Amino acid sequence: MSLTDxxxxxxxxxxxxxxxLLRRFFGARPKYLNYGSPGFVAGxxxxxxxxxxxxxxxxxxxIDWTVRIERPRVDAxxxxxxxPPELDPLGPQRVSIRTVVEICVACTGRRDDEPDPDRxxxxxxxxxxQDDPDRPVGKDxxxxxxxxxxxxxxxxxxxxxxxxxxxxxVVDAIxxxxxxxxxxxSVVECLLLQILRAVLASxxxxxxxxxxxxxELVPTxxxxxxxxxxxxxxxx
Amino acid sequence: xxxxxxxxxxxxxxxxDTAIGLVxxxxxxxxGALGPFVASYNASGALSPGxxxxxxxxxxxxxxxxxxxxxSFSFGIxxxxxxxxxxxxxxxxxxPCVGRVCxxxxxxxxxxxxxxxxxxxxxxxxxxxxxxxxxxxGVWKVEAVVQGVPNLQFGATTAALLAAISLAVTPILLAIxxxxxxxxxxxxxILVAIGIAGITGFLGPILSPFVSGLxxxxxxxxxxxxxxxxxxxxxxxxxxxIDDVRAEITSTDExxxxxxxxxx
Numbered sequence: 001m002s003l004t005d006x007x008x009x010x011x012x013x014x015x016x017x018x019x020x021l022l023r024r025f026f027g028a029r030p031k032y033l034n035y036g037s038p039g040f041v042a043g044x045x046x047x048x049x050x051x052x053x054x055x056x057x058x059x060x061x062x063i064d065w066t067v068r069i070e071r072p073r074v075d076a077x078x079x080x081x082x083x084p085p086e087l088d089p090l091g092p093q094r095v096s097i098r099t100v101v102e103i104c105v106a107c108t109g110r111r112d113d114e115p116d117p118d119r120x121x122x123x124x125x126x127x128x129x130q131d132d133p134d135r136p137v138g139k140d141x142x143x144x145x146x147x148x149x150x151x152x153x154x155x156x157x158x159x160x161x162x163x164x165x166x167x168x169x170v171v172d173a174i175x176x177x178x179x180x181x182x183x184x185x186s187v188v189e190c191l192l193l194q195i196l197r198a199v200l201a202s203x204x205x206x207x208x209x210x211x212x213x214x215x216e217l218v219p220t221x222x223x224x225x226x227x228x229x230x231x232x233x234x235x236x
Numbered sequence: 237x238x239x240x241x242x243x244x245x246x247x248x249x250x251x252x253d254t255a256i257g258l259v260x261x262x263x264x265x266x267x268g269a270l271g272p273f274v275a276s277y278n279a280s281g282a283l284s285p286g287x288x289x290x291x292x293x294x295x296x297x298x299x300x301x302x303x304x305x306x307x308s309f310s311f312g313i314x315x316x317x318x319x320x321x322x323x324x325x326x327x328x329x330x331x332p333c334v335g336r337v338c339x340x341x342x343x344x345x346x347x348x349x350x351x352x353x354x355x356x357x358x359x360x361x362x363x364x365x366x367x368x369x370x371x372x373x374g375v376w377k378v379e380a381v382v383q384g385v386p387n388l389q390f391g392a393t394t395a396a397l398l399a400a401i402s403l404a405v406t407p408i409l410l411a412i413x414x415x416x417x418x419x420x421x422x423x424x425x426i427l428v429a430i431g432i433a434g435i436t437g438f439l440g441p442i443l444s445p446f447v448s449g450l451x452x453x454x455x456x457x458x459x460x461x462x463x464x465x466x467x468x469x470x471x472x473x474x475x476x477x478i479d480d481v482r483a484e485i486t487s488t489d490e491x492x493x494x495x496x497x498x499x500x
Contacts, residue, residue: 002490003240008247010240010492017238020499021463021476028474046470163465209463212478212497214241214455215251229240236247 007220007233011211014229015076015095021210025203026071032199033071039064039106039141064106064141069199072099074169076228084151084175093225095169097152097200101192104145148188149177152196156223156230159204166204167223167230171197207232237482237496245290248493252380253285255452256301268441270311271434277309281446286362290491293484296365296380303388304358305443311353313405315346318425319418322346344414353404357393361386361447367483368451371459376481378455378495385448394435398427455481455495476500 003010013021026033030047037053039061044050053062074097075081079090081098090096154169174193179185207217210232222232243251263280286301323343330336365380405423409415415422457478464474480498485491 002244002488002492003242003486003494004244004247004490004492008244008250010242012240014238014240017499020238024463024476025474028472029470031470044470046472161464162467206464209461209474209476210239211241212239212461212463212476212499213457214239214495214497215243215247236243236250 005233008235009215009217010231010233011207011215011217012227012229012231013210015074015080018074018076018230021205022074022203023071025205032202033069034066035068036066037062037064040066040104040143064108066102066104066143067195068102068104069196070100072097072196072200076230077225078228080228084177086175087151087153087173090153093155094172095154095156095225095230097150097154097169097171097196099150099152099196100147101150101195102145102147104143106141107144108140108142148179148192150192150196151175151177152193154200156225158219158223161204161206163206163208165207165219167207167210167232168204169200171200237480238499239497240494241497242486242492242494245288245491248290248296249285249288251454252288252296252298252452255454256283256285256298259283259450259452261446264442264445266442268438269434270309270438271430273311273313273430275309275311275438277307277442279305279307279442279446281305281443283450284358286360290485290487290493291364292487292491294367295383295485296367296493297362298365298380299362300360301363302358302360303443303446304356305446306354306356307439307442308352308354310350312348312350313426314348315409315412315415315422318422318429319346319415322414322418346415347412349408349412351401351404351408353397353401355397355400357396359388359390359393359443361388363447363450365450365452367454367485369481369483371481374459376455376457376459376478377453378481378483380452380454382448382450385444388440388443388447390436390439393439394432397435397439398430398432401430402427454483454493461499 031049034048035051037051041048041050053064055062074095076095077090077092081096083096152171152174154171156167157170159166159168174189176185176189216236217234219232219234224231261281265278267274267276282304284302286298289297291297323341326338326341328336328338363386364383366383368379368381370377402423405426409419409422459478460475461478462473463476466473476499478497479500482496484494486494
């Protein structure tokens with residue numbers, strides 16, 4: 001059976017190549033893995049994405065938080081990486097994704113960059129660490145964190161990017177390991193499903209990257225996930 | 237391998253059609269033997285596509301691709317080699333009161349003339365190409381490289397070029413005093429001296445290098461490959477390293493040109 005089948009052009013990226021590409025992507029743009037409110041992230045840079053604090057009545061400035069995601073690892077069908085029973089076995093046309101997510105919240109009532117109502121003239125307050133966006137801004141954030149291992153099932157989807165046709169991974173399901181009680185696990189799963197889905201949706205891999213610039217390809221079929229790789233078919 | 241890219245034979249035909257049309261052939265100048273003469277020449281050429289046949293494991297045959305060529309050359313002819321010695325005889329007359337008066341015997345020295353010729357034609361070539369993979373200066377290249385020196389069949393070109401030489405020589409000879417009566421003899425002698433062998437022996441060394449060094453690009457990428465371009469201050473370009481490139485022709489139910497690429 002030919003690679004191109006009934007088409008003119010075939011391009012495939014093996015799961016190892018996809019891992020390499022994602023490693024390079026997140027290495028160059030770690031802001032897609034690191035998110036936080038101003039208490040943790042002074043501003044959006046290449047390293048981190050600043051987002052608003054969680055607003056809550058009675059909490060001045062809101063609740064600071066940060067989410068750090070380890071670089072996701074992918075395994076394309078057929079399955080070669082272990083999965084939790086809930087996701088096992090990996091179905092056809094699917095990839096599994098494994099990562100670790102760390103979530104922190106600031107366990108303080110006031111951020112360092114906000115004036116102390118009792119000491120409004122204190123000059124040590126209100127100076128965020130602009131020179132190091134990864135360094136927590138507040139001195140007294142007292143972050144409370146937990147890490148959880150996350151497994152997800154996703155499919156590949158064709159999309160567009162500024163440079164033309166692209167692929168992205170769309171998360172279909174997620175499973176956490178060793179988190180109890182079950183209700184808490186469900187809440188965190190729901191939260192992380194949305195986060196991981198959003199993170200991966202923003203990673204658009206141009207088709208030209210998936211074939212290392214070889215041969216022109218106007219897509220006619222795919223992406224197909226099979227033989228441990230993601231395949232595209234097209235015409236010249 | 238991390239990345240596999242393949243094209244079938246019709247797509248390879250399209251790819252190589254485009255690539256061969258973009259190949260620029262540097263013009264050639266020099267001198268060569270045109271039968272008994274030495275001709276200095278300027279030659280240029282351009283390629284047109286042919287039909288691609290992929291042959292496993294590593295041969296790309298291109299049938300009937302066309303080399304259009306243009307040749308300007310000039311060569312010197314010592315006419316005394318081709319024309320008989322010609323002298324006006326001494327003539328004497330008796331003139332009354334003057335006596336006998338004679339003209340001198342005048343012999344014509346046939347000059348050496350330069351004959352410029354311009355000629356354009358094409359030749360169709362079928363050649364086998366191998367696949368060359370190189371990494372030099374931080375750039376990976378996969379090229380189809382012609383194997384050996386293709387045999388150029390000039391066919392009717394030789395007769396046409398002889399006719400062009402005849403057309404170029406005729407007005408030059410007509411301009412030479414006393415050469416008119418010998419025109420046909422001279423032209424014929426020159427063409428016989430050159431002959432078919434002289435034409436092919438002249439064209440072959442000039443035009444063969446246009447084809448024998450031919451390299452047709454198939455794939456060219458920087459080793460430090462820009463996978464995703466920059467999209468703003470906080471979205472810098474994403475580069476991957478192309479560590480290895482392999483290429484082969486595979487034959488299953490279809491012949492395909494396959495590139496296998498390792499990245500990191």
